[in-house]
Amino acid sequence: MFLALRELKFAKLRYFLIGFIMILISWLVFIISGLANGLSADNAAALLNMKADHFVIQPDSENKLNRSQIPEDKWTEIKQITAGTGATPLGQKMLSVTKAGTKNKMDVTLFAIDANQFLAPVITEGSHFNNTDKNQVVVDASLKQEGIGLGDWLQDPETNQKWKVVGFTEGHTFSHSPVVFMNLKDWDDLIRANPQLKQRYYSAIALQMTPSQADELKRDVSEIDVITKEDALQNLPGYKEEQGSLSMMIVFLFVIASFVQAVFFYVITLQKTNQFGVLKALGANTSDLARSLMGQVILLTVTAILISVGFTYGVESILPESVPFRLDVETFFLFSGLLLVVSVLGSLLSLRRIANVDAIEAIGRAE
Amino acid sequence: MKTKLAFEDVSKRYGTGDNAVKALDHVSFHVNEGEFVAIVGPSGSGKSTLLSIAGVLLSPSAGRLILDGQDITNLSAKEMTKIRLDKIGFVFQTSNLVPFLTVRDQLLLVAEIAKKRGIEAEQKADELLAHLGLAHRRNHYPEHLSGGERQRVAIARAWMNSPELILADEPTASLDSKRGRQVVEMLADEVKSRRKAAIMVTHDERVLDLCDRVLTIKDGKLIATAGMKAASQPLHSHH
Numbered sequence: 323m324f325l326a327l328r329e330l331k332f333a334k335l336r337y338f339l340i341g342f343i344m345i346l347i348s349w350l351v352f353i354i355s356g357l358a359n360g361l362s363a364d365n366a367a368a369l370l371n372m373k374a375d376h377f378v379i380q381p382d383s384e385n386k387l388n389r390s391q392i393p394e395d396k397w398t399e400i401k402q403i404t405a406g407t408g409a410t411p412l413g414q415k416m417l418s419v420t421k422a423g424t425k426n427k428m429d430v431t432l433f434a435i436d437a438n439q440f441l442a443p444v445i446t447e448g449s450h451f452n453n454t455d456k457n458q459v460v461v462d463a464s465l466k467q468e469g470i471g472l473g474d475w476l477q478d479p480e481t482n483q484k485w486k487v488v489g490f491t492e493g494h495t496f497s498h499s500p501v502v503f504m505n506l507k508d509w510d511d512l513i514r515a516n517p518q519l520k521q522r523y524y525s526a527i528a529l530q531m532t533p534s535q536a537d538e539l540k541r542d543v544s545e546i547d548v549i550t551k552e553d554a555l556q557n558l559p560g561y562k563e564e565q566g567s568l569s570m571m572i573v574f575l576f577v578i579a580s581f582v583q584a585v586f587f588y589v590i591t592l593q594k595t596n597q598f599g600v601l602k603a604l605g606a607n608t609s610d611l612a613r614s615l616m617g618q619v620i621l622l623t624v625t626a627i628l629i630s631v632g633f634t635y636g637v638e639s640i641l642p643e644s645v646p647f648r649l650d651v652e653t654f655f656l657f658s659g660l661l662l663v664v665s666v667l668g669s670l671l672s673l674r675r676i677a678n679v680d681a682i683e684a685i686g687r688a689e
Numbered sequence: 690m691k692t693k694l695a696f697e698d699v700s701k702r703y704g705t706g707d708n709a710v711k712a713l714d715h716v717s718f719h720v721n722e723g724e725f726v727a728i729v730g731p732s733g734s735g736k737s738t739l740l741s742i743a744g745v746l747l748s749p750s751a752g753r754l755i756l757d758g759q760d761i762t763n764l765s766a767k768e769m770t771k772i773r774l775d776k777i778g779f780v781f782q783t784s785n786l787v788p789f790l791t792v793r794d795q796l797l798l799v800a801e802i803a804k805k806r807g808i809e810a811e812q813k814a815d816e817l818l819a820h821l822g823l824a825h826r827r828n829h830y831p832e833h834l835s836g837g838e839r840q841r842v843a844i845a846r847a848w849m850n851s852p853e854l855i856l857a858d859e860p861t862a863s864l865d866s867k868r869g870r871q872v873v874e875m876l877a878d879e880v881k882s883r884r885k886a887a888i889m890v891t892h893d894e895r896v897l898d899l900c901d902r903v904l905t906i907k908d909g910k911l912i913a914t915a916g917m918k919a920a921s922q923p924l925h926s927h928h
């Protein structure tokens with residue numbers, strides 16, 4: 323580190339510029355992954371936050387909750403087998419609703435649940451609904467941005483049914499739309515608005531059980547499929563595609579970052595070839611010089627990453643509410659580690675150059 | 690008198706087949722303790738090659754090489770590096786200082802490479818700098834030094850690892866004659882007072898009187914040895 327530190331100190335401007343580029347790149351990586359995570363959370367938060375680990379769905383529904391229908395008699399059968407614990411029905415439906423008395427439509431996702439079971443959301447404001455009183459809903463707090471407050475009524479223009487907002491919950495969005503929670507009685511009313519309906523149905527049965535218990539259930543009950551929460555997540559409309567694009571962006575950022583850094587360090591190393599010859603003539607061996615270069619790269623990268631972490635939090639705090647952004651500590655550590663690995667790998671290119679410099683070049687030669 | 694360095698029938702050939710260049714042709718000589726030897730000769734005659742072999746940067750193609758009583762003819766690259774670190778001090782044609790190190794750090798770098806950095810090394814560096822009249826320049830970077838000062842730093846650096854042998858390749862090439870002479874005087878003084886040995890390649894005849902002996906090389910062959918301090922008419926005839 324003797325050489326590494328002194329060189330950083332001497333060529334302050336040059337290394338400041340390189341460091342600056344590295345800060346920008348890792349900052350970009352963090353911001354993009356924060357936005358990607360934010361989007362994914364926005365898409366699937368309701369599912370991610372659900373305290374279920376498996377779902378019973380209709381076979382042939384392509385693992386999609388919104389295509390699945392579990393008829394009432396199947397639920398009765400499942401309820402008997404599970405003795406009412408660890409299983410609860412979930413009705414799910416996309417709806418366009420208006421605030422009663424206005425014309426503005428907003429897309430929401432309806433979740434019909436048993437208020438006494440594990441799918442009941444945590445109330446952050448107002449109160450919960452129960453299983454007996456009708457026409458009461460708890461909605462995601464993001465609906466506040468649409469001007470919805472406690473006591474307001476939501477209306478379905480098609481069936482003209484109305485529900486009163488009694489409480490707010492947070493972090494419940496599904497397919498980028500806020501979730502409206504209601505009890506199963508209201509669900510019944512809503513689906514019976516369709517006159518062709520023969521039997522009451524649910525979209526899925528949420529399960530809290532081990533994989534082996536879930537397998538057993540699948541064997542015991544005919545004409546059902548049991549999928550994991552992860553399966554359900556991957557089959558959310560657009561989820562896979564969205565995550566795919568964002569992952570590709572991050573992968574390319576990493577590739578570009580590693581090239582940029584590798585080129586920087588290679589060019590700097592090229593400029594110092596003569597100097598390495600002198601150092602070798604003085605008796606420095608390649609591993610000393612390699613350690614010095616690695617020290618520089620690691621020091622620069624770590625500093626750049628720390629600064630860009632700071633910048634990222636800065637950006638997060640000034641982003642408007644409507645832009646979902648989420649970065650957790652694990653992601654920070656993972657990407658920081660990756661960036662470090664990538665820049666060390668990039669500078670390996672320069673190491674070959676150092677190894678090939680011959681001490682003899684120092685003799686009989688002008689600078 | 691103790692022999693510091695001996696070349697015994699040393700030859701060096703670059704390349705193979707038709708392209709082969711015989712840079713050194715059966716060269717034999719030795720340098721004793723306290724001796725300061727100059728090497729002169731026309732361009733391309735093999736001076737730098739000879740110095741590189743003496744400095745354990747190159748292995749000879751044939752012959753035997755003895756440094757400080759040790760046979761160094763056939764060594765691995767690692768062993769060569771170690772010998773350079775322990776026994777040899779270089780003064781290059783252009784001082785070849787490390788641009789981002791202060792004068793004092795240039796010397797400490799040698800200790801750092803030898804993994805011997807500490808108070809002792811710092812004392813030694815300060816002592817050498819004071820001795821070569823560079824104490825007031827110790828915190829300056831090479832870019833702010835004059836050519837002569839840079840060469841003096843290079844000389845101080847060469848002494849830093851207490852080498853047995855100092856090798857200088859045209860140390861005065863970038864200096865005016867007055868500075869050049871001062872630098873060579875310093876080199877000569879150090880060699881005498883420390884009882885070490887030095888070989889200097891030079892084109893500059895005005896400094897040859899400071900050397901104990903002058904070896905003349907032509908087409909890879911040693912053709913004359915003159916005791917310079919005794920000789921009054923140096924090698925003008927060669928140019």
Ligand SMILES: Nc1ncnc2c1ncn2[C@@H]1O[C@H](COP(=O)(O)OP(=O)(O)OP(=O)(O)O)[C@@H](O)[C@H]1O
Nearest residue numbers: 686703704710712731732733734735736737738739
């Ligand atoms: N790496 C090499 N490969 C092939 N030939 C070489 C190499 N280095 C030197 N030579 C040749 O060996 C001969 C001696 O070269 P050397 O550098 O020792 O000369 P020199 O006396 O130092 O010359 P100058 O005074 O110009 O520095 C020259 O003919 C040169 O072309």
Ligand SMILES: [Mg+2]
Nearest residue numbers: 686736737738
């Ligand atoms: Mg030469």
